Amino acid sequence: ALGLPELVSGRATPPVLRGARSGEVLDVMETAPLDLDLISVASYRAEVPGPGGTVGRGRSGLLQSTKGCPYQCSFCHLPYGTRLQAQALESVIDDVDRYVAAGTTDFFLIDYVFGLGRTHFGALCDALADRTVRWFGQTRPEVVEQSVPERWRESGCWAMWLGVESLDVAGAGIGKTLTRASVDAAIARLEAAGITPLVFLMVGLPNDDERSIDRVASWLAETGLTFVVSQLTLRPGTALFAAKSQTHLGRPARTWDEVEAVNSAYRAALAIDPARAAARLESSPTNIFNLG
Numbered sequence: 001a002l003g004l005p006e007l008v009s010g011r012a013t014p015p016v017l018r019g020a021r022s023g024e025v026l027d028v029m030e031t032a033p034l035d036l037d038l039i040s041v042a043s044y045r046a047e048v049p050g051p052g053g054t055v056g057r058g059r060s061g062l063l064q065s066t067k068g069c070p071y072q073c074s075f076c077h078l079p080y081g082t083r084l085q086a087q088a089l090e091s092v093i094d095d096v097d098r099y100v101a102a103g104t105t106d107f108f109l110i111d112y113v114f115g116l117g118r119t120h121f122g123a124l125c126d127a128l129a130d131r132t133v134r135w136f137g138q139t140r141p142e143v144v145e146q147s148v149p150e151r152w153r154e155s156g157c158w159a160m161w162l163g164v165e166s167l168d169v170a171g172a173g174i175g176k177t178l179t180r181a182s183v184d185a186a187i188a189r190l191e192a193a194g195i196t197p198l199v200f201l202m203v204g205l206p207n208d209d210e211r212s213i214d215r216v217a218s219w220l221a222e223t224g225l226t227f228v229v230s231q232l233t234l235r236p237g238t239a240l241f242a243a244k245s246q247t248h249l250g251r252p253a254r255t256w257d258e259v260e261a262v263n264s265a266y267r268a269a270l271a272i273d274p275a276r277a278a279a280r281l282e283s284s285p286t287n288i289f290n291l292g
Contacts, residue, residue: 046062059143065086066087068112107134108136111137122151139180141162141182149195161199163200165178199225216281244266
């Protein structure tokens with residue numbers, strides 16, 4: 001595994017790792033066949049459709065059909081690199097069939113950007129449409145605008161997480177040029193297709209202030225969107241961490257204590273208290289953790 005020096009240097013995750021005990025070489029870009037005998041399938045839970053169009057929690061499996069992400073948001077660490085790499089469709093569908101045979105018919109597709117790569121995801125939707133399953137995934141609003149979400153719906157998609165982060169994210173200087181118009185358009189496209197939009201939010205971005213948090217709180221109250229919010233943590237190996245490490249230490253961080261020191265200094269310099277801002281948004285009745 002990589003240590004702190006490799007992470008802060010920006011060195012990519014190696015394509016292979018060596019088992020600590022066996023010495024076996026493991027290719028991290030390959031997915032081993034799913035062995036449901038090794039886990040308690042019924043213990044895994046995630047979002048499922050609730051009564052009356054609500055979002056609930058229930059038994060769910062995890063699927064992944066691509067690895068990597070070509071977008072380079074400066075706060076995001078990409079363990080599989082920036083090249084989108086599709087897994088063999090046959091292996092993904094084999095996993096679906098194994099889950100179904102074990103009694104699981106709801107899934108979370110954890111691909112970083114669902115729909116980015118029309119040929120692959122089109123074939124995946126065609127294969128899922130032949131099975132009685134429900135699934136949800138995650139993507140970017142601009143990808144929804146360029147896709148055909150009706151095709152997703154026909155294959156069993158009932159919800160889609162959107163990486164919104166903030167209504168002011170385009171001005172945050174984090175390499176994400178998402179606009180409010182794109183967010184609104186993506187939500188409308190999903191709803192028109194019969195898919196429930198879910199929203200990832202983040203507080204503690206460089207440009208956050210009380211007014212930006214007010215705008216997000218008002219937007220959530222007006223739209224009734226189901227969401228989850230997290231506090232930004234600066235991660236070694238990301239461009240944002242490297243910049244703030246230089247600001248606060250004058251050099252790259254060398255120890256994990258220095259990583260924490262960089263994060264503490266970063267949070268102290270913000271115009272808001274990110275913990276308080278997160279708690280404010282978390283109190284909303286549409287926070288997914290308040291849905292019962």
